Amino acid sequence: MKIKLLLQKYSVTFAVTALLFATGLILLGSKKAPHLGLKSKDFYVESVATGLQMPWAVTFLPNGDMLVTERTGKLRIVKKGQLDPQDIKGLPAIQYRGQGGLLDVVLHPDYEKNGWIYLSYSSPYAAGEKGAENGSNTALMRAKLDGYQLKDVQVLFKAQPNVRSTPHFGGRIVFDLKGHVFLSLGERGQMEKSQDLSTHQGKIVRLKEDGSVPADNPFVGQANALPEIWSYGHRNPQGLVFDRRTGKLWEHEHGPQGGDELNIVEKAKNYGWPVITYGINYDNSIISDKTHQAGMEQPITYWKPSIAPCGMDFITSDVYGDMKGSLLVGSLKFNNLELLKIENNQVVSKSIVAEKIGRVRDIRQAPDGYLYVVVEDSGQIFKLLPKK
Numbered sequence: 001m002k003i004k005l006l007l008q009k010y011s012v013t014f015a016v017t018a019l020l021f022a023t024g025l026i027l028l029g030s031k032k033a034p035h036l037g038l039k040s041k042d043f044y045v046e047s048v049a050t051g052l053q054m055p056w057a058v059t060f061l062p063n064g065d066m067l068v069t070e071r072t073g074k075l076r077i078v079k080k081g082q083l084d085p086q087d088i089k090g091l092p093a094i095q096y097r098g099q100g101g102l103l104d105v106v107l108h109p110d111y112e113k114n115g116w117i118y119l120s121y122s123s124p125y126a127a128g129e130k131g132a133e134n135g136s137n138t139a140l141m142r143a144k145l146d147g148y149q150l151k152d153v154q155v156l157f158k159a160q161p162n163v164r165s166t167p168h169f170g171g172r173i174v175f176d177l178k179g180h181v182f183l184s185l186g187e188r189g190q191m192e193k194s195q196d197l198s199t200h201q202g203k204i205v206r207l208k209e210d211g212s213v214p215a216d217n218p219f220v221g222q223a224n225a226l227p228e229i230w231s232y233g234h235r236n237p238q239g240l241v242f243d244r245r246t247g248k249l250w251e252h253e254h255g256p257q258g259g260d261e262l263n264i265v266e267k268a269k270n271y272g273w274p275v276i277t278y279g280i281n282y283d284n285s286i287i288s289d290k291t292h293q294a295g296m297e298q299p300i301t302y303w304k305p306s307i308a309p310c311g312m313d314f315i316t317s318d319v320y321g322d323m324k325g326s327l328l329v330g331s332l333k334f335n336n337l338e339l340l341k342i343e344n345n346q347v348v349s350k351s352i353v354a355e356k357i358g359r360v361r362d363i364r365q366a367p368d369g370y371l372y373v374v375v376e377d378s379g380q381i382f383k384l385l386p387k388k
Contacts, residue, residue: 040354042323042339044385048372049078052379056171057104057311057362058372062112066381067145068374069119071101075150078381090143090150095124095136098166103138106173108209115144116209120171120183123158131161137200138169140183140211156211157228159200163188172240174249180214181207182230182249182265184237191274191287194233197225202273204237204251204265206230218268233271233296239312239329248345252309252329255279256287260306261299262329264345272296278304301340301347308332311362317369320386328353328371330360337363337373357382 038045054071061067066078067088073096075088094102100122108116123139125132139158143150168186175181187194187202194202197219205228208214219225239252249265259279263271276290278299292298303309311330315323327340327347337354340347358375365371371384 037356038354039356040337040387042353042387044387045354045357046383046385047380048081048383049083049381050379051083052076052381054101054376055361055374055379055381056102056376057106058364058374058381059105059107059117060364060366061107062367066372067105067117068381069102069105071103071376072096073102073121075102075105075119077148086148088145088148088150090153091119092121092139092141092153092155093124095122097122097136100136100166100169103169103171104173106175108142109175109177116142117145117150118142118156118173118181120173122169123155125162129158129160129162132164133162135162135164137162137188138171138183138185140173140181140207154211157183157205157207159185159203159205160226161199163190163201165189168236168254170234170237172238172251174240174242175209176242176247176249177244179209181209182240182242183207184234184240184251184253186236186238187234187273191235194235194273195270195275197222197229197232200226200228202232202234203229204231204234204240204249230267231265231269231271233269233273233275235273238310241313241327243314245314245316245325246345250312250314250327252312254308255302255306256281257284258302258304258306260303260309262301262309262327262340262347263297263299266297270296271299278302279306300345301350307334307336307338311360311364311374313363313365313371315365315371317365319369320371320384323386328363330363330373332359332361332376335359354384 056069056071068076073094077084103120106118122136124136137159141155143153167189170184170186172184185203193199213227220227237253251265252262256279259277329338339353341349359377361376362374373382
């Protein structure tokens with residue numbers, strides 16, 4: 001009788017295990033495991049990294065390894081599809097709270113010559129800084145990688161003042177290949193500060209690559225204006241990409257309910273938040289009854305309802321056929337990828353090209369010409385392979 005019961009027990013266990021394997025619920029850490037429920041008519045999707053904790057951004061080292069930020073405050077490395085268990089040491093103090101933490105990571109355009117890695121993060125208050133003593137704000141640093149250690153760490157910039165609230169850090173980094181680096185900054189939930197040139201909140205700043213201020217920045221020498229500011233009137237910009245074909249800087253930002261925007265960012269321009277907006281408050285109250293005003297820029301396109309855009313990149317390789325030249329945008333809210341066809345700096349069509357991929361934090365075209373997508377909730381990085 002006991003033998004019979006044991007056989008029945010093991011038969012049930014084997015059947016359940018077989019079912020879990022078949023449905024993909026047991027993946028054995030395979031780097032090629034599919035994301036459950038993912039649908040795409042345009043791509044095959046391959047998981048090339050798993051096991052990350054709240055990944056935010058990825059960049060690619062010359063040897064093919066990936067550097068990945070985890071918003072919890074760790075910089076990780078993926079080697080040949082495997083997440084290295086040892087994280088990289090030497091980061092400055094990071095305040096992981098609310099939407100803050102370790103954010104973007106980008107290699108200097110001449111990385112193979114100078115070895116500089118740029119990172120953005122939420123930096124806690126330090127003695128002598130302005131603002132709340134238990135607050136923080138977005139900072140930009142650079143360092144060089146020596147094994148598992150960052151060396152020559154330099155903090156190039158920190159947004160002021162420190163703010164106690166925890167949303168809207170922005171944090172995207174991009175180079176223009178003319179000796180400048182741009183950093184996007186959210187308004188930290190204090191919407192009126194986006195129009196205030198005496199703070200960095202709700203701005204995009206432009207710096208020299210060593211963190212100094214370019215003399216031709218638009219507000220240099222202007223009273224009650226910070227010299228790093230390039231553009232203002234932003235809410236929470238979490239997409240920033242430089243189009244090398246046209247020389248244009250593209251940005252997308254979160255609106256509230258409705259009003260996510262895609263903009264071309266230009267010197268000294270005011271992008272309107274919160275004086276003009278296509279969105280409303282989360283409690284359905286009206287933020288502004290205006291969508292246009294003289295002296296304020298209109299978005300190239302906007303999303304209503306909000307998609308919560310995060311991460312984007314232009315497709316410039318020949319790998320994806322007629323998608324070349326389009327802009328790929330991630331959605332935190334709807335867990336999808338949206339392809340925007342661009343002609344003459346205008347959006348001529350939008351289409352969903354992958355669904356149920358997860359909360360997209362970053363999209364990068366790698367040196368191999370393929371697109372990689374960082375997904376926050378599943379802790380994975382996906383490689384997009386075109387369907388022929």
